[in-house]
Amino acid sequence: MTSPETIPxxxxDVLAEFRGCGALLEGHFKLSSGRHSGHYLQCARVLMNPQRAGRLAQAVVNRIPDEVLNQIDLVVSPAMGGIIIGHEVARVLGKDALFLERPEGVFHLRRGFAIEPGAKVLMVEDVVTTGLSSREAIAAVAREGGEVIAECALIDRSVGSVDLGVPFFPLAAFDFPTYDECDIPESLARVAVTKPGSRKE
Incomplete structure (x- = not known):
């Protein structure tokens, strides 16, 4: 495992951070995307330690090119998963952090949050699989008057195949197999399903 001072x-290095705190889970999981997997990366657990969260946020920022960093006015994240890493990335950048919520199923700002017209926004996620939540969040920022110029994330489970419509800078990509409901392997189907994500069914 990386030492407390080491930026992954x-x-x-990133996988060691997850393993070291028991945040790499094995079983049968229904992901927020609707697909099934035998592995789940529990970002809330890996981020529960503020020092670890700060190291990971710094590592995320280190992956973003200077020409993007120099344009950022604001950091926005989708709730719930993106809130902690979004806040920590904003801390590294010295910017404000807002988050989007969807209590009725559509992302929007609440709690007095507002985006200045034309503000350049960095979207921050914990895990990206199909990119659906990210694309919905990016569209919500546009409705609020901002412009998402890039997205970053702790984990890319699409391993580079996702298209968000903006430059995407994940810290790490993991190729854990995922399956549609109709093609779950028998060995996985025998295991009880857990739904660890935050999206409502």
């Missing part, structure tokens, strides 16, 4: 740089 490689996929192995």
């Amino acid at each position: 740089e490689t996929v192995d």
Whole structure:
């Protein structure tokens, strides 16, 4: 495991952070995307330690090119998963952090949050699989008057295949297999399903 002072740089470093705090889970999980997997990366657990969260946020920011960093006015994240890492990334950047909510199923700002017209926004997620939540959040920022110029995330489970419509800078990509409801392997189907994500069914 990386030491408390070390900023994770490689996929192995990031995976060690998850393993070290029991945040890499094995079983049968229905992901927020609706797909099934035998592995789940519990970002809330890996981020529960503020020092670890700060190291991971710094590592995320280190992946973003300077030409993007120099444009950012504001950090926005989708609730719930993106809130902690979004706040920590904003701390590293010295920017304000807002989050989007969808109590009725559509992302929007609440709690007095507002985006200045034309503000350049960095979207921050914990995990991206199909990119659906990210695209919905990016659209919500546009409705609020901002412009998402890039997205970053702790984990890309699409391993580079996702298209968000903006530049995407994940800290690490993991190729854990995922399955549609109709093609779940028998070995996985025998295991009781857990739904660890925050999206409402």
